[in-house]
Amino acid sequence: MSILVNKDTRLVVQGMTGSQGMFHSERMLEYGTNIVAGVTPGKGGATALEKPIYNTVREAVEQEGANTSLIYVPARFAADAIFEAADAGVEFIVCITEHIPVMDMLKVRNYIDKKGVRLLGPNCPGLITPGECKVGIIPGNIVTPGPIGVVSKSGTLTYEVVFALTYRGMGQSTCVGIGGDPINGTNFIDVLQLFEEDDQTEQIILMGEIGGNDEEKAAAYIKDHISKPVTAFIAGATAPPGRTMGHAGAIVEGDSGTAEGKNEALRAAGVKVARHPEEIVDLILG
Amino acid sequence: MNLYEYQAKRLFAEYGIPIPSGDVARTPEEAMAIAEKYDGKVVVKSQVHIGGRGKAGGVKLAKTVAEAGEHAEAIIGLDIKGHITHMVLVDQLAPGGIEKEFYLAVLIDRAEKKPMMMASAEGGMDIEQVAHDTPEKIFKVHIDPAVGFKMHQATYLASGMGLDKSLWKQFGKLTSNLYNCFVSSDASLAEINPLVITGEGELMAVDGKVSIDDSAMYRQPKLAEMADDSIAPESEQRAKEAGLSFIQLDGNIGCMVNGAGLAMTSMDIIKLFGGEPANFLDIGGGANAAKVQTALEIILSDPKVKAVLINIFGGITRGDEVAKGIVGALEKIDTDVPMILRLAGTNAKEGLEILADANLPTAETLSDAATKAIEAAKG
Structure with missing residues (x-):
């Protein structure tokens, strides 16, 4: 098994005909992801990469049975795209787009919570179940199937660690990038819970970063609810306070959100904490 | 983006909040x-x-x-x-002096995924200190963004912090205005500290702090004009214009990385292995050759930089694009600062071939790259 995406995923790509949408849809098809349709308003009736393009997500759901949506739409239209996917009845929405205004995401998050739809992102690399399905931009050539579940706030940091795992012969069940925006969908706890319930996953890697308190909350959750071994790394130990480090959510304010505080909380929950990404693999090998 | 106090208060005034x-x-x-x-x-x-x-x-x-x-x-x-x-x-x-000081703010509660209004009778103080020492003196309400701020919430805050009943109506109007200001301005923080009762019995915002969400600047042209870039180092201004996320630090190893998390991690590992990073630089997703070149020029404009670590892990960013950018930039920049390059992920193979053709040194892993960069910086 795996979590969230697999062979049964029927994907619709919102913004498929844009340059990024096309580039990564091609990579996903190469990987074997079952893309059933694309959506670009005004281009309904066309085809791209031999897949039908619809004007609306609703049509893609009705005509092609899409159950998951992937969003590559530019930031100023992305919140609307998430609302559209949620209303169209897909079960799972993955939003890659970065720089969506927080005020828009507040409305989105409160809306989809009431609807009971799962969102991953925005500003995330998506997720991949090695050998089965890639939804987003995680490079397919660095993953391999296996027993380790990976959840991370950062895209390229995820690649770094997955690359190191694969390099040393350790495969992954599913790799999930939740993104580093202050308001997003699926969080660490949601993914930890899924990994705990997943038979294939034997160990979990959690990668966080400075800012907010998601990692502290994840630590508390791990202590009470996770029986599988967890190894963690927190990026940003050297970040100066008061400066946003790229991700809108990555900022140390006063004493809150520091890497040290997060590491301590994780250690107290019995999590092995690595000092740099490659050390994660050393800790797992024990 | 942060507003200056005077800008914040003028913004408050536009929304009907009294200021001096x-x-x-x-x-x-x-x-x-x-x-x-x-x-x-x-x-x-x-x-x-x-x-x-x-x-x-x-x-x-x-x-x-x-x-x-x-x-x-x-x-x-x-x-x-x-x-x-x-x-x-x-x-x-304040006309007639200041009778009493309060704290009032709207901010985004990341945990609850909602805007939150906070009020306290401990005005003028460092609110983090109050929250730490006497959290029971801070009153909070969460606001459903689809519903907006409601009068009963103002009443809860006013009665909680012991505001005289004669001022509740005024306070209700002021809090509602502050919430409108917060939402309409795409703020992440709108704080009045202190909010005072003047000797004439009026509420007034004598200090103000407002932060605006950078991602929303495209629809906040008036606020965007208030940005004072002159206070940032020249390199940071140039990076901003080029769409790069850059922060100047004090070390001697320049860093160019794609992705915020990996950029922070690259700084962390340099420090962990005994070096000092000169900057944080995230070239972002989909970085093209021109962007990479600008990034390199900005890093090398710092005379302290004795080596540059370039760590690119391709997802959206394509390795061959980055490699072309590096080779192109080095043709135009006259420098003898050593570069340590690492490429992996999307189109990394093509990128490594381009770098090999240009005789540039590469590293396979991040720790390998960091070790080599620290060595190179020692000269």
Whole structure:
């Protein structure tokens, strides 16, 4: 098994005909992801990469049975795209787009919570179940199937660690990038819970970063609810306070959100904490 | 983006929140001209993007015009935790004095995924300290963004912090205005500290702090104009124009990385292995050759930089694009600073071939790259 995406995923790509949408849809098809349709308003009736393009997500759901949506739409239209996917009845929405205004995401998050739809992102690399399905931009050539579940706030940091795992012969069940925006969908706890319930996953890697308190909350959750071994790394130990480090959510304010505080909380929950990404693999090998 | 106090208060005023009369001055003469309008009874306040102005001598009360001029003289040029004062706000003292001070703010509660309004009778204090020592003195309400701020929430805050009933109506209007201001401005924080009751029994925002969401600047043209980029180092201004996320640090190993998390991690590993990073630089997703070239030029403009670590893990960013950018940039930049390059992920193979053709040194893993960069920086 795996979590969230697999062979049964029927994907619709919102913004498929844009340059990024096309580039990564091609990579996903190469990987074997079952893309059933694309959506670009005004281009309904066309085809791209031999897949039908619809004007609306609703049509893609009705005509092609899409159950998951992937969003590559530019930031100023992305919140609307998430609302559209949620209303169209897909079960799972993955939003890659970065720089969506927080005020828009507040409305989105409160809306989809009431609807009971799962969102991953925005500003995330998506997720991949090695050998089965890639939804987003995680490079397919660095993953391999296996027993380790990976959840991370950062895209390229995820690649770094997955690359190191694969390099040393350790495969992954599913790799999930939740993104580093202050308001997003699926969080660490949601993914930890899924990994705990997943038979294939034997160990979990959690990668966080400075800012907010998601990692502290994840630590508390791990202590009470996770029986599988967890190894963690927190990026940003050297970040100066008061400066946003790229991700809108990555900022140390006063004493809150520091890497040290997060590491301590994780250690107290019995999590092995690595000092740099490659050390994660050393800790797992024990 | 942070607004200066005077900008924040003018924004409040646009939404119907009472603020003191006043204006900004860049010279003591200008400050005296403003003070004259108020018979010299003013407060002169440093305009910098940092807290703790009062303790640093950046806020002074005046009783006469001459005194206001002296204060402005002392405060203009004052260094407050590395922020130089270029401007002072000269505000009329609250009419009839200040009876009582409160704290009021709207911010985004990341945990609850909702805007939150906080109020406390402990006005004028460092609210983090109050939250730490006496959390029961802070009253909070969460606001459903689809519903908006409701009057019963204002009542809860007012009664909780012990505001006199005669002021509840005024407070209800003010809080509702503050929430509108917060939402309409795409703010991540709108804080009034202190909110005062004047001697004439009116509520007034005598200090203000507003942060605007950078991602929303495209629809906030008026606020975008208020941005003061002149306070950032030149390299940071240039990076911003090029769409790069860059922060200047003090070390000697320049870093160019794609992705914020990996950029932070690259800094962390340099430090962990005994080096000092010179900067944080995230070239972002989909970085093309031109962007990479600008990034490299910005890094090399810092004379302290003795080596550059380039760590690109391709997802959206394609390895061959990055490699072309590096080779192109090095053709145009005359430098003998050693570069340590690492490429992996999307189109990494093509990228590595381009780098190999140009005889540039590469590293396979991040720790390998960091070790080599630290060695290279030692000379």
